[in-house]
Amino acid sequence: MKIVIIDYGAGNIQSIKFALKRLGYNAILTDSETEIRIADTVIFPGVGEASSAMAKLKASGLDKVIPSLKQPVLGICLGMQLLCNSSEEGNTNGLGVFDVNVIKFSNDLKVPQIGWNQISNLKSSLFKNVTENEFMYLVHSYYAPLCEEAIATSEYGIQYTSALKKDNFYGVQFHPEKSSTAGEQILKNFLEL
Incomplete structure (x- = not known):
């Protein structure tokens, strides 16, 4: 199985690679359109700020490649947010895969939300x-x-x-690669879709 992690300079790449290795898989880190298109599954990670991440995707042409992919694609954290229509962060237009606009938590909450939180209303073989x-x-x-x-x-x-799903696209706000055995189960489920 060929697993590609999209390389656009905004990722938590090592922790994803280690989590996949624990599951018995190796992944290729690349920004090559050819490599991405021939992969069996694609992971679109992201850590950082939305507008600068989107600028990097546009500079490499990946903003056109990613929404056109036909194999299972998993957006993680910022990767998930960039698959949405837009983000208030840096007033950024997204890739428009998911029909939702990302907004900022209200000022009366401590942001960022850092740490462990529950996921509920699970729908999909991803879970x-x-x-x-x-x-x-x-x-x-x-x-x-x-x-x-x-x-x-x-x-x-x-x-x-x-978490979001549309056709072959999945997105998770949380970090499965940092979420212990349950997170690894989600990665395993994604790779077995």
């Missing part, structure tokens, strides 16, 4: 063998509101979308 209200590790100041494409929710002041 096979994952318990309802399982804890996942999150670090974020912006979130996707509840929407039709939500396949998991979390609560932080309000209920928000913590």
Whole structure:
């Protein structure tokens, strides 16, 4: 199986690679359109700020490549947010895969939300063998509101979308690669889709 992690200078790459290795998989880190298109599965990671990350995607042409992919794609954290229509962070237009606009948590909450939080309302084979209200590790100041494409929710002041699915695209706000055995189960489920 060929697993590609998209390299655009905004990732938590090593922890994802280690998590995949623990599951018995190797992944290629690349920004090559050819390598990305022939992969069996694609992981679109992200840590950092939305507008600068999107600028890097545009500079490499990956902003056109990613939404056109046909194999399973998993956006993680900022990767998930960039798959949405837009983000208030840096007033950024996203890739428009998920029909939701990412907004900032209200000022009366401590941001970023850092640490463990529960995921609920699990819908999708992505969560096979994952318990309802399982804890996942999150670090974020912006979130996707509840929407039709939500396949998991979390609560932080309000209920928000913590995972999305549309066609072959999946997105998780949390970091499965840092979320212990339940997170690894989600990565395993994704690779076995």
